[in-house]
Amino acid sequence: MAREKIKRTLNFKPLVKAFGPLEQKGENSITLFHEEIEAIYLMDLLGLYQADAAKKMNVSRPTFSRIMKSAHEKVALALVSGANLIIKDQKExxxxxxxxxxxxxxxxxxxxxxxxxxxxxxxxxxxxxxxxxxxxxxxxxxxxxxxxxxxxxxxxxxxxxxxxxxxxxxxxxxxxxxxxxxxxxxxxxxxxxxxxxxxxxx
Structure with a gap:
């Protein structure tokens, strides 16, 4: 039987949800999930250590590390390739x-x-x-x-x-x-x- 997934705590609500290059229209889009923008907010903006940020999100440290790695890769890829970056905000x-x-x-x-x-x-x-x-x-x-x-x-x-x-x-x-x-x-x-x-x- 599959283990029930623990609900993650997501407090940051993005005001802007779509980014893209100014010089030309981006042909491709990359989706940044809500948990990924939350990780960026906690670690890169608030400056929390991974262990503290993981507690804030109610996830394990290895899980937070995987979320953060995915978020950084997506942002880097969008910047390097000129793709649109779309934030998927599911928080109500x-x-x-x-x-x-x-x-x-x-x-x-x-x-x-x-x-x-x-x-x-x-x-x-x-x-x-x-x-x-x-x-x-x-x-x-x-x-x-x-x-x-x-x-x-x-x-x-x-x-x-x-x-x-x-x-x-x-x-x-x-x-x-x-x-x-x-x-x-x-x-x-x-x-x-x-x-x-x-x-x-x-």
Missing amino acids: DYRIAFCSSDKESYKTITPLQPFIIILHINEGEVVSTEILDNPVFVQKGKPGQLLPGFFSEHNVNFFVSSSIGEGLKHALAAKGISPVVTKKIEVEKLLNLGFLNGQQRS
Whole structure:
């Protein structure tokens, strides 16, 4: 009887899922699976050791090593051959964070507000809402220095705000967190992944 496969933990949600050469249209495409972009995110971007990254993904170290080797080979092949690189994102589970002036109506959403709201979304539904004190407000610190690490600790995939400075954008990107600029929070839109495509919406 085949052993049941352990479900892998995938927290990173790619904002851009297709890459290709600018000088000419790529004739071939290479698919990078979700577990492979997760491995790149954990080891190459966050700088984790293989053993720690494997624990994050809920896989053995040899399994992680095989995933990482495959991911590196695919990225290298795409760069050398000029092929398109397509990320296959199967994750329907993600977390969205925003800073709010209040706990319910979300009237003002800028990084300096007192509360951080984290919505856990799974298969198109909000399964939990977490309300936390914003360290930027409490410590009177800078958003770019405090928020990215805080969001990373809480497995946040997207940060939504009515305004995001360039420094904060870059700091979020370094943690694999995608910024989304919008004037107001509309939960119905946040449930639609088409809303979270890296473009500014009103």
